[in-house]
Each structure stands twice: as structure tokens, then as C-alpha cells.
Amino acid sequence: MAETRVRRQVKVVPSDDGQVSLPGDIADLLGDEAELQIGPGQVVTLQPSTAQVEPVPQAAVRPAPPTGRAILEVRNLSVLYGTFKAVDDVSFQVLRGEIFGLLGPNGAGKTSTLSAIEGLLRPRSGSVVLDGFDVQHRPIEAKARMGVQLQATSFQAQLTIRQIIRLYAGLYGVAISDAEIDDQLQLVGLAAEAAKPFKQLSGGQQQRLSLYIAVIHEPALLLLDEPTAGLDPQSRRQLWGRIEEIRKRGGSILLTTHSMEEAQAVCDRVAIIDHGKLLTAETPLDLIAKHKDDPRVRAVAHGDVTLEDVFIGLTGSAVRD
Numbered sequence: 001m002a003e004t005r006v007r008r009q010v011k012v013v014p015s016d017d018g019q020v021s022l023p024g025d026i027a028d029l030l031g032d033e034a035e036l037q038i039g040p041g042q043v044v045t046l047q048p049s050t051a052q053v054e055p056v057p058q059a060a061v062r063p064a065p066p067t068g069r070a071i072l073e074v075r076n077l078s079v080l081y082g083t084f085k086a087v088d089d090v091s092f093q094v095l096r097g098e099i100f101g102l103l104g105p106n107g108a109g110k111t112s113t114l115s116a117i118e119g120l121l122r123p124r125s126g127s128v129v130l131d132g133f134d135v136q137h138r139p140i141e142a143k144a145r146m147g148v149q150l151q152a153t154s155f156q157a158q159l160t161i162r163q164i165i166r167l168y169a170g171l172y173g174v175a176i177s178d179a180e181i182d183d184q185l186q187l188v189g190l191a192a193e194a195a196k197p198f199k200q201l202s203g204g205q206q207q208r209l210s211l212y213i214a215v216i217h218e219p220a221l222l223l224l225d226e227p228t229a230g231l232d233p234q235s236r237r238q239l240w241g242r243i244e245e246i247r248k249r250g251g252s253i254l255l256t257t258h259s260m261e262e263a264q265a266v267c268d269r270v271a272i273i274d275h276g277k278l279l280t281a282e283t284p285l286d287l288i289a290k291h292k293d294d295p296r297v298r299a300v301a302h303g304d305v306t307l308e309d310v311f312i313g314l315t316g317s318a319v320r321d
């Protein structure tokens with residue numbers, strides 16, 4: 001039987017016939033048919049008591065190759081929309097246990113880079129290897145190891161938070177009791193929301209829920225696209241805390257942001273991307289040290305050079321939409 005196990009109790013590919021059972025009450029609530037995205041590029045069609053998952057390619061049963069220190073290796077990645085090059089020959093690595101930030105102004109190519117890593121779009125060239133699995137050639141294994149929070153996430157509006165968690169736990173094959181759900185909702189500050197429908201949550205609460213679901217199967221790499229955009233300062237701090245916790249539990253994180261404060265607060269290393277090209281990947285302090293005497297950076301600095309001065313110096317002051 002073709003089955004992928006990722007750490008404890010996680011089964012992403014349910015069985016040869018592609019069926020998983022859903023808790024009965026949730027299946028009833030979903031009605032005759034609904035479509036859900038359970039992972040990047042993995043859309044599931046739900047029927048009242050079963051979900052049909054895309055078939056497993058034969059390659060899925062081969063043993064995993066040995067992996068090195070990098071959890072993610074992106075090599076010479078290019079993404080084109082028609083003739084427009086949104087990502088231009090980008091290479092970088094995310095190390096195990098690292099929080100890596102992809103920084104860039106609007107339209108720089110951050111989401112396109114992430115989408116290619118997530119297998120949501122096919123790059124024109126280059127390769128992405130996650131924990132030893134090539135995302136294009138071994139998508140099932142690669143996707144089983146990633147947790148994804150897209151720039152905008154929404155769940156079934158009428159389901160309660162508890163039902164949404166049970167639904168996704170069921171789809172990922174994660175065994176979780178109601179008592180464990182209560183404990184975990186407490187931890188992420190959603191205990192009082194357990195019985196509320198998704199549509200009643202505030203932006204910060206929705207964001208906490210989507211992050212919780214992105215890591216429900218304990219992925220080796222968590223990909224977050226502008227996770228704190230639009231959050232108030234308290235929610236932002238709380239999210240930074242959650243990211244640190246996920247790392248402490250052995251996860252690695254790749255996030256995009258245009259907040260320099262965020263990059264400095266949480267990222268071990270950052271890479272600046274602009275016009276689809278990756279400019280540099282360093283620790284925030286090394287990045288400042290390396291570029292503080294660059295005339296473009298000096299020209300925009302007020303006093304001591306900050307990461308934001310380096311960012312604006314290297315990417316220019318023109319406003320991007």
C-alpha cells in the first residue's frame with residue numbers, strides 16, 4: 001500500500017483507493033459535495049462520508065534518500081508568467097531549525113517563489129528539494145513534509161473551529177481527541193472560540209487558526225507568506241512567539257515579509273529579493289555590516305544604519321504597488 005508517514009501518526013495518503021473517512025457530523029454539515037485544499041496543490045473532493053485524494057504515483061514507494069543539513073534547497077529557480085520573469089534564477093537554502101526570511105517590496109517575486117516551492121505553480125527552470133524530495137518529481141512526499149499558510153486563507157464559513165480542526169486532522173490522518181483539541185486551542189488563544197463558526201472570528205483569530213492547521217501534521221518546513229500583514233501589534237508579537245515555538249519543536253520556517261522589524265526580530269537569516277532576483281542571504285547583522293558603507297544605503301540612513309536602510313538602499317526608494 002502506498003502510504004507516506006511523517007513522524008507520529010501522520011498519514012497523508014490514506015489508501016490505494018484514495019478514500020479517507022470523515023467524522024460523521026462534519027461530513028453531514030458539508031452536505032453533498034465540497035472541495036477543500038488540504039495541502040499545496042492537493043485538492044480533495046469531499047462527499048458525505050469520504051474524501052477522494054489524488055492517486056499516488058509509483059515513485060512514492062521508493063525509500064527516502066539521505067538528507068543533509070539543509071531542509072530546503074532551491075536551485076536556479078525561474079518562474080515566468082507568459083514572457084514576464086517574476087523569479088529569475090533564484091538559489092538559496094533553508095537550514096534545519098532555521099527561521100529564514102524572504103524580504104522584498106511588493107511585486108518582488110516572494111509569493112511566486114513560495115508558490116513554486118509549494119508545488120502550486122511549475123517553475124520554468126530550476127529545482128526545489130525539500131528534506132531530500134524533489135517537489136516536482138516526488139510531490140507527495142515533499143508536500144507531506146510542508147505546512148503552508150497562504151497569503152489569504154479561508155475555511156468553510158459555517159463550520160465551527162472545533163469542526164474545522166477535526167476535519168483537517170481527519171484529512172491529514174492525525175489522531176486527535178476532543179480533550180487534546182481543547183488543550184491546543186488554549187495554547188493558541190482560541191479556547192473561547194471552539195464553538196464559534198469560522199466567519200465570526202477576527203482577523204487575528206483566523207490567522208491563528210490557519211497557522212495551527214498549517215502545522216497540525218508537524219511538517220518539517222513551514223512556509224508563511226506575509227503572516228503578519230494586517231495584524232495588530234499584539235497579534236504580531238503572539239505570532240512571532242508561535243513561530244519560535246514551532247522552531248523549538250524541531251520545525252524550520254521560511255517566511256516572507258516586508259517588515260524589517262519582523263525580519264530582525266525573528267529571522268536567523270534573511271535574503272532580499274527584488275525584480276525576481278535574490279540579492280543576498282545573510283544574518284540581519286551581517287547584512288547591515290556588509291552594506292553599511294554602500295553609498296545607496298548611506299544616502300537613505302538617518303544615523304546608525306538599520307536593516308530597513310539596507311533594504312531601501314538596495315531595492316530603491318520608488319513605491320511599488
Ligand SMILES: Nc1ncnc2c1ncn2[C@@H]1O[C@H](COP(=O)(O)OP(=O)(O)O)[C@@H](O)[C@H]1O
Binds near residue numbers: 081086107108110112
Ligand atoms: N498570475 C500572474 N500572472 C501574471 N503576473 C503575475 C502573476 N502573479 C504575479 N505576477 C507578477 O509577478 C511579479 C511578482 O509577483 P509576486 O510573486 O506576487 O510578488 P510579491 O509576493 O513579492 O509581492 C509581480 O510583478 C506580479 O505582478
Ligand SMILES: [Mg+2]
Binds near residue numbers: 110111112151225
Ligand atoms: Mg506576495
